[in-house]
Amino acid sequence: EAGVTQSPTHLIKTRGQQATLRCSPISGHTSVYWYQQALGLGLQFLLWYDEGEERNRGNFPPRFSGRQFPNYSSELNVNALELEDSALYLCASSSGFPPGQETQYFGPGTRLLVL
Amino acid sequence: DAKTTQPTSMDCAEGRAANLPCNHSTISGNEYVYWYRQIHSQGPQYIIHGLKNNETNEMASLIITEDRKSSTLILPHATLRDTAVYYCIADYGQNFVFGPGTRLSVLP
Numbered sequence: 001e002a003g004v005t006q007s008p009t010h011l012i013k014t015r016g017q018q019a020t021l022r023c024s025p026i027s028g029h030t031s032v033y034w035y036q037q038a039l040g041l042g043l044q045f046l047l048w049y050d051e052g053e054e055r056n057r058g059n060f061p062p063r064f065s066g067r068q069f070p071n072y073s074s075e076l077n078v079n080a081l082e083l084e085d086s087a088l089y090l091c092a093s094s095s096g097f098p099p100g101q102e103t104q105y106f107g108p109g110t111r112l113l114v115l
Numbered sequence: 116d117a118k119t120t121q122p123t124s125m126d127c128a129e130g131r132a133a134n135l136p137c138n139h140s141t142i143s144g145n146e147y148v149y150w151y152r153q154i155h156s157q158g159p160q161y162i163i164h165g166l167k168n169n170e171t172n173e174m175a176s177l178i179i180t181e182d183r184k185s186s187t188l189i190l191p192h193a194t195l196r197d198t199a200v201y202y203c204i205a206d207y208g209q210n211f212v213f214g215p216g217t218r219l220s221v222l223p
Contacts, residue, residue: 004158033211043159043202043213090158101147104211106158 002027004093004107012113013081021076021110025093031055032074033094033104034066038087046089049074050096081114088112117214118142118205124218127197133190135217137203140184146206148179150188152199153216159202162188193221 005024013019025032034046045058049068063079072093078085088111092104120138127133139148147166151159163170163177165186170177176189190197202216 035213037156042215045211045213088156092158101164103149103161103164105161106151108158109156 004091004105006089006091006107006110008110009108010111010113012115014115015081015083017081019078019081019085019112019114021078021089021091021112023074023076023091023093023107025072025074025091026095026105029093029095029105030072031094031096031102032068032072033092034074034076035090035092036060036087037090037109038084043090047076078112083114086112086114117212118146119203119214121201121203121214121217123215124220126220126222127190127193129195129221129223130192133193133197133219133221135188135190135201135203135219136185137188138185139203139205142183142205148177148183148186149204149206149211150175150177151202151204151213152197153202154196154199159213162201193219195221195223197221 007022031050033048035043037043047066048056052068066076068074088109090109092106094102094104147164149164150162153159163175165177179186198221200216200218202213
C-alpha cells in the first residue's frame with residue numbers, strides 16, 4: 001500500500017513569491033494535516049482538512065492557506081514568501097476512524113528554501 | 116503547548132533495551148498517548164499508541180501507568196538505525212502538538 005506522497009521534494013523560491021505544495025494521502029484516508037518544521041525547531045501544526053473542509057488551523061498568518069480536493073489530495077499555498085518560511089513542510093493523513101485514535105501517517109516532506 | 120515532557124536526550128547501547136519516558140500529567144480521560152520518531156529530517160514515523168492498557172507491536176512496547184500520568188516506550192533490542200528523535204504526544208486524535216522530543220543515540 002502506498003504511503004503519503006508529497007511533491008515537490010525540494011522547492012526554491014525568492015522572497016515575495018508564492019509556493020504551492022502538494023500532498024496525496026493514503027488511499028481511503030479522508031483527513032490531511034500540514035505541519036511546518038523550521039530548521040532546528042519542532043513540528044508546528046498548520047492546517048487540518050477533512051472531507052474537503054478546513055477543520056482546524058494553527059497559529060499561522062492567513063498567507064498560509066490550502067484546500068482539499070474531492071479525491072482527498074491537498075494543496076498548501078504560501079503567499080508573499082518570507083525568509084523565515086524556509087522549512088520542511090510535512091503532510092500527514094488519517095482515516096478519521098476510530099474517533100480519538102486518528103493515527104496520522106506522515107509523508108517525506110517538501111523542503112522549501114526562500115532566498 | 117505540548118502536554119508532554121520528555122528528556123532532551125538519551126544514550127543506549129546497541130542490542131540493549133531503550134526505555135524512553137514521557138510525562139503527561141494533564142492528560143484527559145479520552146486522550147491517547149502516541150509515539151512517533153523522526154530520523155534525520157525525514158517524515159515522522161508512527162510507532163505505537165495506547166489509552167490505558169499496555170500495548171505491543173512489532174516495533175515497540177508502550178507501558179502506561181495506571182494513573183495515566185506517564186508512559187514509557189520500550190525498544191527491546193535497540194539498533195543503530197533506531198537513532199532518532201522520539202516524540203510522545205497526548206491528544207484526542209486530530210490536534211497533535213509535538214514537543215521537542217527525546218534525541219535517542221544508539222551507541223555501538
